[in-house]
Amino acid sequence: xxxxxxxxxxxxxxxxPGRYIGGELHSVYKDENNIATRIGFAFPDTYELGMSYVGxxxxxxxxxxLDQVYCERLFAPALDMEILIRQKRLPLFTLETKTLAxxxxxxxxxxxxxxxxxxxxxxxxLAGIPILSRDRGKEHPFIMAxxxxxxxxxPMADFFDFMVIGDGEEILPxxxxxxxxxxxxxxxxxxxxxxLSSFQGIYVPSFYQPVYRTDGTMxxxxxxxxxxxxxxTKCIVSNLTEAPFSTEPIVPLIExxxxxxxxxxxxxxxxxxxFCQAGMIYRPVRERSKDCILELAKKQLASTGHxxxxxxxxxxxxxxxxxxxxxxxxxxxxxNNVSLSLPSLRLDSFSLRVLEEIQGYKKTGLTFAPEAGTxxxxxxxxxCITDEDIYEAMKQAIILGWPRVKLYFMIGLPTETYExxxxxxxxxxxxxxxxxxxRYKQKGGRFGLTISVSNFVPKAHTPFQWFPxxxxxxxxxxxxxxxxxxxxxxxxxxxxxxxxxxxxxxxxARGDRxxxxxxxxxxxxxxxxxxxxxxxxYDRWIQAFTETEMNPDFYANRExxxxxxxxxxxxxxxxxxxxxxxxxxxxxxxxxxxxCRYGCIGCGINALNSCxxxxxx
Amino acid sequence: xxxxxxxxxxxxxxxxxxxxxxxxxxxxxxxxSRISLxxxxxxxxxxxxxxAQPLSLGYTSVGEYLEFETLKEYSNNEVMERLNLVxxxxxxxTDCWKLKNNNKTAAALVCWGSYEITCQGxxxxxxxxxxxxxxxxxxxxxxxxxxxRKEMTEIDIKPLISQFKIIEEKQGQVKFLVVLRAGSQxxxxxxxxxxxxxxxxxxxxxxxxxxxxRLELFDQTQKALYEIHxx
Numbered sequence: 001x002x003x004x005x006x007x008x009x010x011x012x013x014x015x016x017p018g019r020y021i022g023g024e025l026h027s028v029y030k031d032e033n034n035i036a037t038r039i040g041f042a043f044p045d046t047y048e049l050g051m052s053y054v055g056x057x058x059x060x061x062x063x064x065x066l067d068q069v070y071c072e073r074l075f076a077p078a079l080d081m082e083i084l085i086r087q088k089r090l091p092l093f094t095l096e097t098k099t100l101a102x103x104x105x106x107x108x109x110x111x112x113x114x115x116x117x118x119x120x121x122x123x124x125x126l127a128g129i130p131i132l133s134r135d136r137g138k139e140h141p142f143i144m145a146x147x148x149x150x151x152x153x154x155p156m157a158d159f160f161d162f163m164v165i166g167d168g169e170e171i172l173p174x175x176x177x178x179x180x181x182x183x184x185x186x187x188x189x190x191x192x193x194x195x196l197s198s199f200q201g202i203y204v205p206s207f208y209q210p211v212y213r214t215d216g217t218m219x220x221x222x223x224x225x226x227x228x229x230x231x232x233t234k235c236i237v238s239n240l241t242e243a244p245f246s247t248e249p250i251v252p253l254i255e256x257x258x259x260x261x262x263x264x265x266x267x268x269x270x271x272x273x274x275f276c277q278a279g280m281i282y283r284p285v286r287e288r289s290k291d292c293i294l295e296l297a298k299k300q301l302a303s304t305g306h307x308x309x310x311x312x313x314x315x316x317x318x319x320x321x322x323x324x325x326x327x328x329x330x331x332x333x334x335x336n337n338v339s340l341s342l343p344s345l346r347l348d349s350f351s352l353r354v355l356e357e358i359q360g361y362k363k364t365g366l367t368f369a370p371e372a373g374t375x376x377x378x379x380x381x382x383x384c385i386t387d388e389d390i391y392e393a394m395k396q397a398i399i400l401g402w403p404r405v406k407l408y409f410m411i412g413l414p415t416e417t418y419e420x421x422x423x424x425x426x427x428x429x430x431x432x433x434x435x436x437x438x439r440y441k442q443k444g445g446r447f448g449l450t451i452s453v454s455n456f457v458p459k460a461h462t463p464f465q466w467f468p469x470x471x472x473x474x475x476x477x478x479x480x481x482x483x484x485x486x487x488x489x490x491x492x493x494x495x496x497x498x499x500x501x502x503x504x505x506x507x508x509a510r511g512d513r514x515x516x517x518x519x520x521x522x523x524x525x526x527x528x529x530x531x532x533x534x535x536x537x538y539d540r541w542i543q544a545f546t547e548t549e550m551n552p553d554f555y556a557n558r559e560x561x562x563x564x565x566x567x568x569x570x571x572x573x574x575x576x577x578x579x580x581x582x583x584x585x586x587x588x589x590x591x592x593x594x595x596c597r598y599g600c601i602g603c604g605i606n607a608l609n610s611c612x613x614x615x616x617x
Numbered sequence: 618x619x620x621x622x623x624x625x626x627x628x629x630x631x632x633x634x635x636x637x638x639x640x641x642x643x644x645x646x647x648x649x650s651r652i653s654l655x656x657x658x659x660x661x662x663x664x665x666x667x668x669a670q671p672l673s674l675g676y677t678s679v680g681e682y683l684e685f686e687t688l689k690e691y692s693n694n695e696v697m698e699r700l701n702l703v704x705x706x707x708x709x710x711t712d713c714w715k716l717k718n719n720n721k722t723a724a725a726l727v728c729w730g731s732y733e734i735t736c737q738g739x740x741x742x743x744x745x746x747x748x749x750x751x752x753x754x755x756x757x758x759x760x761x762x763x764x765x766r767k768e769m770t771e772i773d774i775k776p777l778i779s780q781f782k783i784i785e786e787k788q789g790q791v792k793f794l795v796v797l798r799a800g801s802q803x804x805x806x807x808x809x810x811x812x813x814x815x816x817x818x819x820x821x822x823x824x825x826x827x828x829x830x831r832l833e834l835f836d837q838t839q840k841a842l843y844e845i846h847x848x
Contacts, residue, residue, distance in 0.1 A: 020633075253705065
């Protein structure tokens with residue numbers, strides 16, 4: 001636990017100084033003299049968000065379990081702290097030893113969300129590290145990236161020396177090993193990157209040069225470095241039960257977004273919703289064994305003292321032994337006053353029964369994501385929920401006395417018409433009718449419904465990657481239309497996302513390498529924390545694009561030709577282009593694709609890794 | 618069921634966590650130590666555990682007190698050992714008493730608190746004399762924000778000060794010892810006192826230049842809490 005005098009003086013002037021102190025239980029302090037590779041795990045948002053991210057806990061453990069490696073944490077300082085550290089010219093430092101980021105060997109950013117991109121630039125700048133990879137010398141750390149957003153690495157390509165695509169647990173120790181040898185050899189930085197580029201999952205942007213046509217579309221990606229692979233295939237951890245997972249996660253001293261123990265149930269998802277990037281890029285489904293989960297939960301709770309345990313996956317109910325597991329975990333919780341929290345639940349009778357037992361009198365809110373207002377559109381997006389499912393779940397929830405239900409919808413989906421928007425209104429009205437019908441049976445008193453609408457953002461590697469996003473004007477019009485319908489229904493609340501934010505997200509999600517200068521310009525104009533509604537500055541982004549001669553519509557609102565080369569084509573995530581095309585085709589015909597547990601649907605991932613889940617139902 | 622009172626320190630950087638954070642910290646520490654606390658009944662059970670007096674964020678302390686109720690009985694030493702094993706750096710349990718059931722709660726006992734205040738920077742006039750004349754005023758009026766309404770009200774803090782003296786004076790640094798009212802009846806935050814004193818000396822109060830350490834909590838008769846309980 002280290003605190004410089006300079007920092008100490010700043011801490012008494014900022015909000016939540018606990019964000020910057022380190023020293024939490026299970027944070028790691030090592031003898032700095034015996035370290036070959038010093039890494040900063042950088043989360044481009046505030047401490048409270050970063051510490052709620054399970055990936056950080058996993059990789060922190062993986063790296064610090066290695067003898068000659070020391071991994072510390074870096075977060076984006078909040079706005080009040082940033083003003084002070086810029087005034088005092090105090091460069092970005094690690095939480096643990098307050099070492100300057102610029103003095104580390106490697107800084108790895110996790111790219112969880114496109115709207116955090118300007119924060120990455122800002123953190124590099126705060127650290128005093130040149131923003132562009134080509135401007136950095138041997139004295140600077142290697143800057144690397146990982147996380148879901150690197151599946152389209154191009155918009156951020158100019159800033160990173162290399163990117164790790166896919167699961168990081170197994171490749172990171174390899175990277176450290178190579179780094180140690182390279183450091184001993186004293187050779188130049190390129191040698192290190194050359195060695196890395198031969199590894200599965202490593203993308204070195206400077207080894208490639210995209211070539212564009214006059215109409216702005218991509219012609220090809222030229223390899224500058226002979227030895228670099230033609231395509232970068234993602235890393236996959238095949239066996240989750242044997243994969244490392246923290247039993248002693250860092251326990252934050254201050255309240256963070258999720259203050260709880262978390263165990264990952266499985267990675268991947270077999271449902272195949274066509275808009276969902278996570279559902280495509282994390283294939284195949286890999287489960288952790290039930291015994292392993294129980295063991296991890298027990299150890300984590302004992303070592304942290306948390307009073308809440310949560311299970312992590314893309315769809316909790318799809319865990320093969322979910323009922324049995326939940327029963328055992330609830331038993332465990334009762335003994336130790338630990339409550340269980342189950343996110344990403346499908347609202348079937350099992351879930352409602354479990355929730356009843358978990359929450360009892362403490363019922364707060366129930367969330368549920370039908371995603372689209374009509375059966376037709378749900379078939380298009382392959383969200384396999386029927387009207388009956390929705391109404392049955394709502395009826396049960398009302399009878400059980402849930403005071404508040406939140407439904408998530410997406411607008412701007414392919415083939416959407418105003419009839420589908422009417423469908424959202426209809427669902428809201430029907431649910432309130434169910435409430436009127438059953439309220440005499442209800443345990444509680446009141447019932448409120450929230451309709452939360454997000455704007456569809458086409459994402460790389462999904463069947464909808466070619467589809468244009470609605471214009472901001474169209475989103476606005478749809479919001480007003482929905483508002484009119486919904487505000488007349490008593491007990492219904494309506495909220496929606498900022499269309500400007502959704503557009504910038506789409507630009508960055510489908511962007512190419514040329515966007516890098518637009519991102520820098522936006523940051524220069526003061527954009528940061530773009531994911532925070534109150535910080536987001538749409539006008540500045542548009543100004544940045546204008547000044548750098550980028551057209552946001554080209555990236556967000558254009559239908560991309562099916563034969564066009566895509567900026568992310570050099571990333572092979574295992575799901576074949578043929579599969580995505582056939583899913584697109586089926587979507588246009590309103591045809592569903594089954595959950596692959598009923599039988600293989602031929603997505604192509606089994607060419608990369610065995611897929612244990614196919615045909616298990 | 619057994620009741621205990623522990624005394625603990627809050628030092629170094631952990632002073633930057635709030636009272637609420639400290640409550641959560643102890644809650645988790647008890648779970649890690651496998652000392653089972655009793656829980657309140659009702660819809661939302663919570664462990665029976667309460668602090669004698671909250672400490673402001675940023676202050677260190679060598680005199681914090683916490684009371685709690687356990688399911689099983691432990692020796693005083695065992696409580697201390699078990700807790701100290703699982704504490705993050707900066708929190709250390711230094712003493713423990715088993716309480717009788719009819720004891721008044723520590724929070725209800727607290728009436729005074731003592732603080733050591735270290736001020737960086739030089740004073741234009743000898744601070745010792747200034748303290749004297751500051752205390753000789755008939756009233757010491759300060760503006761204090763109202764809790765519920767937002768407007769400021771003027772209050773006289775003189776009756777809330779029991780001791781205010783200099784204990785160390787050297788180049789660029791003065792250390793004060795103060796004893797002030799604390800607790801739910803009346804409470805004077807040492808920062809308010811220092812701000813008033815600085816204003817009296819026509820000196821600008823710079824928060825970062827002042828560090829505050831709580832030394833002890835006392836009852837009505839200015840008997841320290843640790844003196845009240847028998848072993």
